[in-house]
Amino acid sequence: MHLTTNYFNFLSRTRIVRRIFLLVYLISNVYAYIVFTETGVLIGDYQGILITYKDKVVYLLVLTIMSYYIVCSPVFNCLSKVKIRLKTLKGLKSFAYILFFLQILFAIFNISTGSNAAGTNFQTGGVIRLLWLFLPVDYLFYIYYFVGREEKGSKIYLANVVVFILSMLSRGWLGWTLVLLYAELCFFFYSQKKIKIKYIILLFFLLIVAPIAFSLKIQLRADLYSSGISGVMSTFSNIDYIQSYNNFIAGFLSRIQQLSNIVFFYDHRQELYKFVSSGIISNYAWEGLPQQTVAKLLGLEPGVDMHIFLYSNYISSTSEAVTTLQVGFISWLFLGTLSSVFYPLFSLAIICISIFLSKKLGGEKLCALTWIMIFLSIMCGWYNAYLIYIQALITFYFIMGFLNLITQEKQRLIIHHT
Numbered sequence: 283m284h285l286t287t288n289y290f291n292f293l294s295r296t297r298i299v300r301r302i303f304l305l306v307y308l309i310s311n312v313y314a315y316i317v318f319t320e321t322g323v324l325i326g327d328y329q330g331i332l333i334t335y336k337d338k339v340v341y342l343l344v345l346t347i348m349s350y351y352i353v354c355s356p357v358f359n360c361l362s363k364v365k366i367r368l369k370t371l372k373g374l375k376s377f378a379y380i381l382f383f384l385q386i387l388f389a390i391f392n393i394s395t396g397s398n399a400a401g402t403n404f405q406t407g408g409v410i411r412l413l414w415l416f417l418p419v420d421y422l423f424y425i426y427y428f429v430g431r432e433e434k435g436s437k438i439y440l441a442n443v444v445v446f447i448l449s450m451l452s453r454g455w456l457g458w459t460l461v462l463l464y465a466e467l468c469f470f471f472y473s474q475k476k477i478k479i480k481y482i483i484l485l486f487f488l489l490i491v492a493p494i495a496f497s498l499k500i501q502l503r504a505d506l507y508s509s510g511i512s513g514v515m516s517t518f519s520n521i522d523y524i525q526s527y528n529n530f531i532a533g534f535l536s537r538i539q540q541l542s543n544i545v546f547f548y549d550h551r552q553e554l555y556k557f558v559s560s561g562i563i564s565n566y567a568w569e570g571l572p573q574q575t576v577a578k579l580l581g582l583e584p585g586v587d588m589h590i591f592l593y594s595n596y597i598s599s600t601s602e603a604v605t606t607l608q609v610g611f612i613s614w615l616f617l618g619t620l621s622s623v624f625y626p627l628f629s630l631a632i633i634c635i636s637i638f639l640s641k642k643l644g645g646e647k648l649c650a651l652t653w654i655m656i657f658l659s660i661m662c663g664w665y666n667a668y669l670i671y672i673q674a675l676i677t678f679y680f681i682m683g684f685l686n687l688i689t690q691e692k693q694r695l696i697i698h699h700t
Contacts, residue, residue, distance in 0.1 A: 291646070302467070304354060312343070314539040314541040326542040327597070328542050328597070339541075342545055346612060353633075353661065362649050364637070370686075372689040376688075377681060382445065392453060420458070425644070425675065428650070543610040544612060568587075632668060632669065636675065642679075655667075655668060659671065
């Protein structure tokens with residue numbers, strides 16, 4: 283199958299969606315600032331921790347908002363305008379079947395081993411888990427969700443979507459909803475459809491389901507494996523809808539804001555600088571599977587990942603962390619002159635690589651996916667997640683290249699026999 287639709291001007295037509303996301307995140311950080319000034323303590327991952335430098339919170343709020351705007355607007359817009367020849371994708375339907383098969387295997391692995399669930403130890407699963415480190419199935423699905431959009435009515439496309447959603451819910455994750463919501467809004471505004479009654483119904487449905495999904499997420503994280511389906515049903519039957527809405531809005535804003543993470547990092551910047559300088563904590567450049575693999579091959583010990591270190595040393599009372607904490611994009615700028623110089627260059631380099639790959643494989647349509655990955659990963663200081671996305675783009679490139687060769691060989695044989 284050929285990818286025939288080029289989706290010209292996709293980024294310009296969907297600019298309003300990115301502005302909406304930026305506005306929501308601006309509101310979330312302003313909300314965090316208001317809570318800080320009233321209570322004097324942090325929220326989100328660092329809930330209840332006292333603020334040391336209260337007079338710097340406004341300054342940090344301005345820097346946070348400016349960083350979101352600069353990276354996600356002028357920097358992204360400038361880089362995305364670079365002309366890159368679009369690769370013709372043949373065999374995309376074959377990829378859809380491969381992805382479906384991988385998703386099923388990944389789901390079976392996660393359910394049988396308890397791996398990759400929210401709040402669990404990601405080291406579980408034995409040697410087989412290494413396979414999924416090299417095959418980032420979830421990110422491959424995001425890529426297919428965008429580039430295979432023309433097949434949205436096909437059974438295999440819908441099957442991949444259903445398996446992905448069920449897999450994510452079984453693991454207690456909800457962050458994927460932001461990616462799919464962003465995708466649907468982009469395709470809606472690009473097609474310039476008139477608002478129909480079915481979209482209004484869908485909107486109300488989502489508003490009703492959102493607090494239920496939030497409660498269900500908590501239930502899944504808490505005791506899905508101990509209570510089973512009865513625990514989930516109990517959650518549904520005992521929901522206080524008014525309280526659920528209040529909890530959902532407050533929890534949502536607290537979760538997506540980055541100001542709390544940045545304020546905490548700023549308050550502890552001196553001791554964190556010492557840990558990084560002494561090699562106890564690895565810096566941003568060591569985040570990700572490729573760097574860690576190189577480090578092990580060279581016999582290097584870059585130190586503990588910053589996100590894990592923050593949780594295990596400042597939040598958790600146990601010695602072994604089962605989750606990680608975000609640091610925020612601008613936090614690394616507080617760790618000395620060298621960091622403030624090379625850190626932006628490192629960020630810019632991986633953004634350029636991802637934009638090049640996404641435009642090469644899917645044009646402006648896939649480049650729009652790169653934007654939300656920048657927004658949700660880099661702006662949170664989550665470089666490991668972003669590098670997995672780049673890894674998925676490279677994996678997709680090689681798989682499609684292999685499928686292209688097979689398709690061309692079949693066509694050559696057909697021509698030869700005729």
